[in-house]
Amino acid sequence: MQSRGFKMALVQMKMQREKAKNVLKAHKMISEAAEAGADVIVLPEAFTCNYSKFPILENAEPIDDYETNEEATAARMLSEAAKEHSVYIIGGSIAERRDDGKIYNSSPCFDKEGNLALKYTKCHLFDVEIPEKDIKIKESDFYEFGDNFGIFETEYCKFGIGICYDARFPDFSQVLCREMGAEFLVMPAVFTAPTGEMHWDILRKTRALDNQAFFAFCSAARPIEDPTLHQCYGHSSIVDPWGKVICDSGHEETIVYSDIDMTIVEECRSQIPCYSQRRHDLYKLDKVT
Numbered sequence: 001m002q003s004r005g006f007k008m009a010l011v012q013m014k015m016q017r018e019k020a021k022n023v024l025k026a027h028k029m030i031s032e033a034a035e036a037g038a039d040v041i042v043l044p045e046a047f048t049c050n051y052s053k054f055p056i057l058e059n060a061e062p063i064d065d066y067e068t069n070e071e072a073t074a075a076r077m078l079s080e081a082a083k084e085h086s087v088y089i090i091g092g093s094i095a096e097r098r099d100d101g102k103i104y105n106s107s108p109c110f111d112k113e114g115n116l117a118l119k120y121t122k123c124h125l126f127d128v129e130i131p132e133k134d135i136k137i138k139e140s141d142f143y144e145f146g147d148n149f150g151i152f153e154t155e156y157c158k159f160g161i162g163i164c165y166d167a168r169f170p171d172f173s174q175v176l177c178r179e180m181g182a183e184f185l186v187m188p189a190v191f192t193a194p195t196g197e198m199h200w201d202i203l204r205k206t207r208a209l210d211n212q213a214f215f216a217f218c219s220a221a222r223p224i225e226d227p228t229l230h231q232c233y234g235h236s237s238i239v240d241p242w243g244k245v246i247c248d249s250g251h252e253e254t255i256v257y258s259d260i261d262m263t264i265v266e267e268c269r270s271q272i273p274c275y276s277q278r279r280h281d282l283y284k285l286d287k288v289t
């Protein structure tokens with residue numbers, strides 16, 4: 001019998017420039033969350049470095065052979081922490097260097113035995129220019145595009161994984177939920193503060209509502225005291241399938257917890273039966289891979 005209740009922790013850590021310090025801090029915060037009773041622990045996007053071009057390249061590491069490759073310090077820490085505390089870890093994201101020498105933005109997810117159960121690679125890269133907000137970012141200058149979907153199966157539910165900008169693509173989330181059975185979307189993120197101000201709240205609610213699923217954003221904390229670092233929005237949060245925000249962290253370094261009851265998904269989908277009332281005689285989702 002599937003267990004439908006669990007505690008989720010969103011680790012909103014403040015990153016520094018040095019990878020080793022970030023890995024150490026992530027381990028400490030994971031341990032704190034596990035000791036507080038969390039069953040599923042989520043980290044932010046790019047938690048090994050402050051989100052910007054040069055630290056990302058310098059801090060890249062392999063993921064697949066994390067058990068034997070000495071360079072895989074972050075992935076190995078996540079695996080060991082998952083096993084040590086017997087928790088699921090959705091490992092934010094790590095700049096992943098593959099054998100071809102190219103860098104990907106990948107989210108490694110570990111089961112309670114510390115096995116790498118999923119590696120999802122960000123498939124929508126944030127290439128945008130908004131002059132009025134002084135934002136010019138071209139992630140595709142330093143990351144390659146991913147091409148897989150991320151379903152992380154646990155005894156609680158299937159989690160659908162996306163990273164940051166992925167949240168802006170409704171059909172991506174719909175494929176995860178409607179085609180692949182995810183009931184809980186989890187997106188590690190470091191939205192810019194101005195774009196977060198404009199869209200974070202709308203996006204977290206609409207992705208939950210249009211899939212009648214739980215939705216979590218896990219951000220880094222905003223390093224206000226050092227303007228040379230990436231100023232992300234913060235506000236790690238969870239929205240339930242009815243569109244209600246059930247926790248929100250603000251922008252300081254913290255861990256936010258929520259007790260999740262997955263039966264709300266069935267309740268919501270049966271009371272407002274959008275799933276069964278879709279007009280597939282008129283339109284369909286087009287999943288191509």
Ligand SMILES: NC(=O)CC(=O)C(=O)O
Nearest residue numbers: 126164165190191192195
């Ligand atoms: N940084 C991102 O990937 C996305 C973001 O900041 C936004 O969509 O806004």
